[in-house]
Amino acid sequence: MDFLIFQAPILMVQASMDGILLGILFALIAYGMALQWGVMNIINIAQGELVIMGGYIAYFMYLSGIHPAFGIIVSPIVMYCVGWGMYKLVINKVVDKDLFTSILATFGISILAQQLMNFAFGADVVVAQSDFGTTMLFNDMVTIPNAKLFAGAVCVITAVILVIYMRKSKLGRAIRATAQNARAAKILGVDTEKVYAATFGINAALCGIAGACVAITFTLHPYTGLPYTVRSFMIVIIAGLGNLPAVAVSGMGLGIFEEWADYLLGTEFRIAAVFSLLVLILVYRRFKLSRKREYLK
Amino acid sequence: MNKNTLLYAGLIIFGLVGAFIFPAYKLQMSFLYILIVLAMTWDVQGGQMGYNTFGNILFFGVGMYVASSTQIAMFFSLAEWTDAGGEKTFVHTVPQFFQGFGVGILLAGIIPTIIAGVIGYGILGLRGHYFAICTLALGIAAGEIAGGIEIIGAGQGMTVPVWPKDLGSNASSSQFMYYLSFGLAVITFITLKWAYSTRFGLVLNAIRDNEDKAEAMGIHTMRYKIIGWMVSAFFVGIAGGLMGHINGYIEPNEIAFAGPTFGVFMVLMAILGGKGTLWGPLVGAVLFHLFKEGFWTYFLGWQYVALGVLIIVIVVYFPEGLMGWLREKYPERFGEVIDEADRTAQVELK
Numbered sequence: 001m002d003f004l005i006f007q008a009p010i011l012m013v014q015a016s017m018d019g020i021l022l023g024i025l026f027a028l029i030a031y032g033m034a035l036q037w038g039v040m041n042i043i044n045i046a047q048g049e050l051v052i053m054g055g056y057i058a059y060f061m062y063l064s065g066i067h068p069a070f071g072i073i074v075s076p077i078v079m080y081c082v083g084w085g086m087y088k089l090v091i092n093k094v095v096d097k098d099l100f101t102s103i104l105a106t107f108g109i110s111i112l113a114q115q116l117m118n119f120a121f122g123a124d125v126v127v128a129q130s131d132f133g134t135t136m137l138f139n140d141m142v143t144i145p146n147a148k149l150f151a152g153a154v155c156v157i158t159a160v161i162l163v164i165y166m167r168k169s170k171l172g173r174a175i176r177a178t179a180q181n182a183r184a185a186k187i188l189g190v191d192t193e194k195v196y197a198a199t200f201g202i203n204a205a206l207c208g209i210a211g212a213c214v215a216i217t218f219t220l221h222p223y224t225g226l227p228y229t230v231r232s233f234m235i236v237i238i239a240g241l242g243n244l245p246a247v248a249v250s251g252m253g254l255g256i257f258e259e260w261a262d263y264l265l266g267t268e269f270r271i272a273a274v275f276s277l278l279v280l281i282l283v284y285r286r287f288k289l290s291r292k293r294e295y296l297k
Numbered sequence: 298m299n300k301n302t303l304l305y306a307g308l309i310i311f312g313l314v315g316a317f318i319f320p321a322y323k324l325q326m327s328f329l330y331i332l333i334v335l336a337m338t339w340d341v342q343g344g345q346m347g348y349n350t351f352g353n354i355l356f357f358g359v360g361m362y363v364a365s366s367t368q369i370a371m372f373f374s375l376a377e378w379t380d381a382g383g384e385k386t387f388v389h390t391v392p393q394f395f396q397g398f399g400v401g402i403l404l405a406g407i408i409p410t411i412i413a414g415v416i417g418y419g420i421l422g423l424r425g426h427y428f429a430i431c432t433l434a435l436g437i438a439a440g441e442i443a444g445g446i447e448i449i450g451a452g453q454g455m456t457v458p459v460w461p462k463d464l465g466s467n468a469s470s471s472q473f474m475y476y477l478s479f480g481l482a483v484i485t486f487i488t489l490k491w492a493y494s495t496r497f498g499l500v501l502n503a504i505r506d507n508e509d510k511a512e513a514m515g516i517h518t519m520r521y522k523i524i525g526w527m528v529s530a531f532f533v534g535i536a537g538g539l540m541g542h543i544n545g546y547i548e549p550n551e552i553a554f555a556g557p558t559f560g561v562f563m564v565l566m567a568i569l570g571g572k573g574t575l576w577g578p579l580v581g582a583v584l585f586h587l588f589k590e591g592f593w594t595y596f597l598g599w600q601y602v603a604l605g606v607l608i609i610v611i612v613v614y615f616p617e618g619l620m621g622w623l624r625e626k627y628p629e630r631f632g633e634v635i636d637e638a639d640r641t642a643q644v645e646l647k
Contacts, residue, residue: 043426043430045433090609090613093613093614094612094613097616099425099426099429100349100425100429101612101613101616103349103426103429103430104349104564104568104608104612105608105609105612105613107561107608108605108606108607108608108609108612109605109609110605111557111561111601111604111605111608112602112605112606112609113605114601114605115599115601115602115605116602119602226437230430230433230434230437233430237427266445268441268444268445268451268452269441269442269445271437271441272438272441272442272444272445275434275435275437275438275441276434276438276442278430278431278434278438279419279420279431279434279435279438282420282423282427282430282431283419283420283431285423285427286419286420286422286423286427287419287422289422290422
């Protein structure tokens with residue numbers, strides 16, 4: 001199959017363009033994960049389910065005759081409430097427990113959410129048609145759906161707004177203070193409980209926006225959440241916590257990798273490639289770190 | 298004859314005659330023994346060593362595929378077998394069946410062990426979050442890859458060789474599988490009980506309590522971690538091989554590399570019973586199996602919802618497990634001596 005690279009370089013351009021636009025979306029989800037990881041030291045396995053849930057909200061708007069693009073406004077509002085409720089019901093009890101407890105608890109939430117979505121929305125693959133048309137480039141050889149451009153733009157704008165909000169607003173400052181040192185923040189009068197709930201809500205809202213974008217550009221299915229979790233985890237461990245440019249770059253890198261893997265290995269190995277890449281990155285990371293340890297000796 | 302001997306004898310006798318007392322539940326009890334093996338081997342990592350893995354399901358699936366493929370490939374062409382799908386155009390004779398079965402089960406133990414050794418060297422150096430998510434990815438990646446390989450049936454899966462007709466009906470087959478899985482559970486229990494009583498068990502606990510300190514004391518922690526994982530992989534692989542035969546059918550994502558079912562079950566069972574104890578996973582497996590059958594019978598259609606709720610409830614409200622709770626309640630029974638004076642002094646200090 002790899003002879004295609006040389007025979008049809010334009011297809012690789014197509015794959016790369018798709019990858020970049022996809023990567024922006026991943027980066028937004030990953031930023032949400034980095035936020036709650038940094039602030040609460042929790043890895044949310046249900047992250048992907050939040051994305052899919054947000055997507056279904058946009059899909060429902062589409063079903064009821066509203067243009068699904070408005071999902072980017074409605075779904076974060078709904079998802080903020082979902083995230084806030086999730087925090088109050090479950091997460092606040094596992095925040096200061098050991099790491100595995102939170103992973104397993106969110107894993108339980110993820111199974112629960114999958115099943116509930118399966119009951120509520122059915123097990124069919126759905127897509128919300130946006131009728132945005134497509135843009136042709138390079139003599140019509142590369143086609144880009146306008147919906148993807150729209151989604152990319154939405155993600156970039158959201159990220160910019162979020163960064164400004166985190167810098168300037170009172171809550172943003174409180175969140176950053178809690179991430180640095182929860183105890184000190186508490187002493188100085190920050191209500192960490194509220195901050196945690198807000199962080200979780202903001203993360204869910206980000207997932208909601210990303211989900212609405214997924215709904216208009218890709219497909220939705222109740223069981224496809226976990227790959228989004230793994231992708232965002234991967235992006236966060238490559239980029240580090242709280243490093244937004246690095247998150248964006250590694251998100252796009254992952255997107256390009258995925259489109260190329262899809263194209264070169266075949267679609268059936270796409271998810272396998274993502275998961276294997278995560279294992280390889282972690283193993284590489286471990287050997288790199290252990291080499292550093294030897295050096296210190 | 299003390300209490301322990303009685304308990305062991307009772308369990309063994311129950312296992313041996315169980316198939317005759319409750320013939321209708323034979324299949325369920327074979328499942329239970331497999332679940333016990335899964336829970337106990339998960340506890341080697343999760344409980345004793347403190348490495349919470351979601352990845353033991355990898356060995357389960359590999360063992361399942363290896364056992365059946367070997368049994369088929371020893372006598373027929375594997376590709377033609379999977380092409381034929383459910384059609385039983387190839388039939389094993391009695392000696393062929395058992396030769397293939399024996400070799401297959403043996404390989405189902407050995408190959409996952411080797412895989413555990415190789416992969417373990419790479420990923421057992423990870424800690425905490427990283428290890429848990431890495432193993433989660435490992436199990437799912439294996440399922441996705443198996444779903445793309447044509448010769449073992451890709452996404453459709455493959456059928457397992459059927460029990461030879463000359464040996465009678467399905468009843469004798471399930472009898473055979475019952476005793477094999479019971480035997481596996483007993484051997485796993487004995488091996489782990491022995492292993493925990495040696496230096497090996499102490500080292501595992503030392504790794505759990507403080508790995509850096511253990512390393513500083515001159516223990517080659519990596520070596521022990523890999524051996525621990527290989528032991529788990531061996532038993533889980535064989536359990537997978539047996540499970541393939543009990544099911545009669547292998548499918549990559551729902552049966553072999555079933556992360557959301559068996560992969561989570563083993564973690565839950567160990568936690569429910571109390572991780573880090575010898576008996577905890579066993580008790581947890583029995584309880585969980587009862588729960589699960591109840592869910593599957595009374596909440597049909599909602600069973601995974603119930604499962605999700607059960608996970609959250611156990612993890613959030615009951616993380617110590619049954620054995621942990623008993624230990625807190627009756628410390629004397631676990632050989633812990635409490636100094637009353639010291640305790641009252643501490644209470645006063647508070």
